[in-house]
Amino acid sequence: MIQADKLRHLPERFPVACQWEITCRCNLQCVMCYTDCFNRPEFVRQELTTSEILRIMDQLTEAGTLELCLTGGEPMARTDFFDIYDHAIRSGFLVTVFTNGTLMTEAHADRFAALLPHRIEISLHGATQETFERITQGRGSHDRCLQAIRLLLDRNIPLALKTTAMTLNQHEIIAIKRYVASLGSVGYKLGEEMRPELDGGAGPFHYSLSEQELTALNRQDDDLWAESCQQKSVDPSPCRSGMQRFHIDAYGQLQLCSGNRTHSYDLRAGSFREGFFEALPTYGCPWKAPAVSEQIQPTVHHA
Amino acid sequence: MTPSTIYSKNPDFVQRDVAGECILVPIRRTLTEANSIYVLNETGAALWNRIDGASPIQKIVSGFAEEYDTTEEQLGRDFEALLADLLLIHAVEEVATAHDPSR
Numbered sequence: 001m002i003q004a005d006k007l008r009h010l011p012e013r014f015p016v017a018c019q020w021e022i023t024c025r026c027n028l029q030c031v032m033c034y035t036d037c038f039n040r041p042e043f044v045r046q047e048l049t050t051s052e053i054l055r056i057m058d059q060l061t062e063a064g065t066l067e068l069c070l071t072g073g074e075p076m077a078r079t080d081f082f083d084i085y086d087h088a089i090r091s092g093f094l095v096t097v098f099t100n101g102t103l104m105t106e107a108h109a110d111r112f113a114a115l116l117p118h119r120i121e122i123s124l125h126g127a128t129q130e131t132f133e134r135i136t137q138g139r140g141s142h143d144r145c146l147q148a149i150r151l152l153l154d155r156n157i158p159l160a161l162k163t164t165a166m167t168l169n170q171h172e173i174i175a176i177k178r179y180v181a182s183l184g185s186v187g188y189k190l191g192e193e194m195r196p197e198l199d200g201g202a203g204p205f206h207y208s209l210s211e212q213e214l215t216a217l218n219r220q221d222d223d224l225w226a227e228s229c230q231q232k233s234v235d236p237s238p239c240r241s242g243m244q245r246f247h248i249d250a251y252g253q254l255q256l257c258s259g260n261r262t263h264s265y266d267l268r269a270g271s272f273r274e275g276f277f278e279a280l281p282t283y284g285c286p287w288k289a290p291a292v293s294e295q296i297q298p299t300v301h302h303a
Numbered sequence: 304m305t306p307s308t309i310y311s312k313n314p315d316f317v318q319r320d321v322a323g324e325c326i327l328v329p330i331r332r333t334l335t336e337a338n339s340i341y342v343l344n345e346t347g348a349a350l351w352n353r354i355d356g357a358s359p360i361q362k363i364v365s366g367f368a369e370e371y372d373t374t375e376e377q378l379g380r381d382f383e384a385l386l387a388d389l390l391l392i393h394a395v396e397e398v399a400t401a402h403d404p405s406r
Contacts, residue, residue, distance in 0.1 A: 001388040002342045010322050064321040066340075092317030092328040094340070116332045158338065 007066065015276045016244040017067035018060055019258055022084060023047055023250050024198075026074040028100055028136040030125070032166055032204040034195040035073050038250070047250040050080040052268065054087050056252065059272035061091045067118070071098035073250070082111055094118040101148030102141045109151035119158040121189075122149060126168075127175035135168050153183060160187035165217060166194070166207035174220050190224060195259060242280045260285050306364075309399045310386065311356030316341075316394045318351070325351065327394055341392065346378075347385050356398055360386075 010016060024038035024047070038044075048056070060068070068088050075081055076099055088095045101122040112120065124145060126132030132142040152159050161180050165173055173190065180188040192214055194204045209217065218228040241247075241257035248254055253264035254275040263283040265275035315331045325348030327341040343351055349371075353363045364382055368375045389395040 001344075001347055001385060003339050003392075004342055007321060007324060007326070007340075007342070009324070014322050016321070061319075064319070066319065066321050066326075089330050090317065092319040092330070094328065094338070115330055118338055 010244065013243050013281075015060070015063050015065050015246060015272075017069070018065050018246055018248060019069040019071060020248045021071050021073065021250050021258065022053060022075050022081075023078050024073040025077040026072060026100070027077055027103060028074065028138040028141055030100075030123075030136050031168070032135070032164060032194060032207045034197045034204055037197045037199040037201055039073060048252045048268075050083055052252060053084055056248070056267050056272060057084075057088060057091065057093075059267075061093070063273055063276065066092075066094055067096070068093040069096040069098060074100055074103065076103045076108070082108075085117075086111075086115060089115040089117070096121065098123075099148075100136070100141070100145065102136075102138065102144040104144070104148035104151055106151060109148075109155055109157070112152065112157050113155035116157065119160055119187075120152060121160045121162055122152075123163070124149075124161045124176055124180075125163055125166075127172040127179060131169050131172050135166070149183070149186075153186070160189060162189040162191060164191045164194075165209055165214065167209060167213075168207060170209060170213060170217050173217055173224075177221060177224075198261070239285055241285065242283065246276060246280065254280065256280060256283050256285055305400065306361035307359045307400050308397055309357065309359050310354050310389075310395045311398045312351075312354055313394050313396060327351075329392070329394075341388075341394070343385075346381050350378075350382050350385055351389075354395060359400075 007016070021035065023044070024035040025044055026033070026036060026039050029036055029039075057068075070081075070085065070088070075084075075097060078084070085095065085097070095117045096119045097117055098121050122145065124132075125135045126142065129142040132145070133139060136142075149159065149161070161176075161183075163169065163173060163176050169176075177188060177190075180186050192209070194208045196202055197204065215228070218224040239257075241260065246254060246256065247258045247261075248267065249258075249261065249264070252267040253261070254267050254272070255261045255264050260283075263279075265279040267275060270279075316327045316329050319326050319328055325343040327343065329339070329341075332339075349367065350363065353367065360382060364375050364378045367373075368378050386395065390397075
């Protein structure tokens, strides 16, 4: 028997890891969010029900999916979140939860401690209350986020914090990073990518940093600078989405990844196996190099 | 471990079949095993599947040897090593010792 943190010998194409945007609901309205445009009752009513999610999840289990990331919106904004989470853990998924943390209570933290996630990742977009809440547009959200971090750390729950770098918080990134370092064994990720809103809106790009601003930011910290230099020094590897990773949106649409939703397979109407093994390989992606695989058709590009 | 010992599986370990590999995922983890999964080889998986909380080891080994045309001696050694690993991570526990009519 071998103890491992992940499987080493997998087929080139196999549905190992799923990122599942289980809702676009959210209690906050972050200025750069790309899903909040669908955080409206008429869209929420169309989201997958609990039973639909559990049915699809069982199909992922049967197909061999091991890693499951529950994201949103704010996944904990779903009143059935722990029905979904508990089912995922008891099915044997390695579950990661992306959350803003602001809905976390002691009782929630106890439930996470009872059935431990692979990791919880909390978005921490500001070091000060002023900056944090200017981004989240939620009064009291900074204190609630910090409280969630404490609740999870008190219970030794694997935790990572992450920040999206933008015009509103670029002056606080280093302070955030120092705060995370002070917490001990907590991971940190700095994201630089802004995405258009799901309805095509360009709102998030109003907060994008220029190349010069990103360089100036990364130069302030050895780790950030080393990472930035490394990213620029190597050719970007071909996109592997759809090979071992895939995405499901809040309405049950199976897609190559959360950043490429041009083509979808409806999991409400068909099976996951058919979607992953027959439909996804026909979906194109402009970031896929032609030689990435014979098992997916990168030459089919989106209009 | 004796041939008449009976083991049961800990329900806090979920068995998954991922790309033909049998893995055990602990759903209530301690810090020492945080984020670990356990991969069983083919023999290990077959033996794991026979641990049922009712059958003594000897019966499992005998049945397995008949089915797979291998010696009980070799299987006994493999099973002993697997059980030691499984006991270490609390994936199985000893529940009883079967009555041995020869004694």
